[in-house]
Amino acid sequence: MLRYVVLLLTFLLFFQLATIIQGYAMDTGVFIATDRIKRNLGDVKVCPDRELFEETKLAAHKWNSAIEYFAVRFMWFELNKLKLIITDKDCDAFISLGKPYEKRVGNVRFLDENILATAIPGIEGGKIIFNITVSDKLPRSMLLPIIIHELSHVLGLGHSITKIDHIYKPATDASGSGSITSYDVYALYVKYVKNGDEQLVRIPAYIPYMTADMPLPDIISVMVSVLAVLVVDRRFLKRGKT
DSSP states (O other), X not given: OHHHHHHHHHHHHHHHHHHHHHHHHOOOOEEEEEOSOOOOSSEEEEEEOGGGHHHHHHHHHHHHHHHHHHHHHTTOGGGGGOEEEEOSSSOSEEEEEEOTTEEEETTEEEEOTXXXXXXXEEEETTEEEEEEEEETTSOHHHHHHHHHHHHHHHHTEEEEEESSOOSOOOTTSTTSOSOOBHHHHHHHHHXXXXXXXXXXXXXXTTSOXXXXXXXXXXXXXXXXXXXXXHHHHHXXXXXXXX
């Protein structure tokens, strides 16, 4: 029983200390924009076309998992009410394959191959609806990170702005890997809970960079905690032998 108590205490104490040291020693240099659309916490209904159903379902699951994980991890409990729902009615967003790279200026048509997807808000029946178009030229392997990124706009986030060429790219940065980070979820927390509409949310120094699927600071904390327990066990074993 003692070893488990020591394990828990060591984990909590080490993580808090490591977070403070890391946070106040390093400026994240990251800002994430929020849009001006007022949203309430609750279900956000997403309606994908059949061709993108599986990728959209997985993208929504990753967002929901990240929100739940970080809401508990950093005690942003109110954010647990926010959830993406895949459905085919009463939609807040539609997702389909198309040609977002095609542009027109007057009668002139041109292509911009750098545009992989667009998320354009509109008003239907007094309700704001996002129409997301994903490039039909993308390979299957790129669909998931692109949809994860576009869903960040549906949730109310813009792109990230970094002071430097930051190695950590939140999902809100189109050049990122698609991983949803503590930075992204903090920006959602500010928007939904702190009424942070139309802001550049500065990521506080005390929030470590983490992804929900690979929370490295927690892994380090666990490793140190296990080592501490092993040391304690050895000391008790030595006492038992004397």
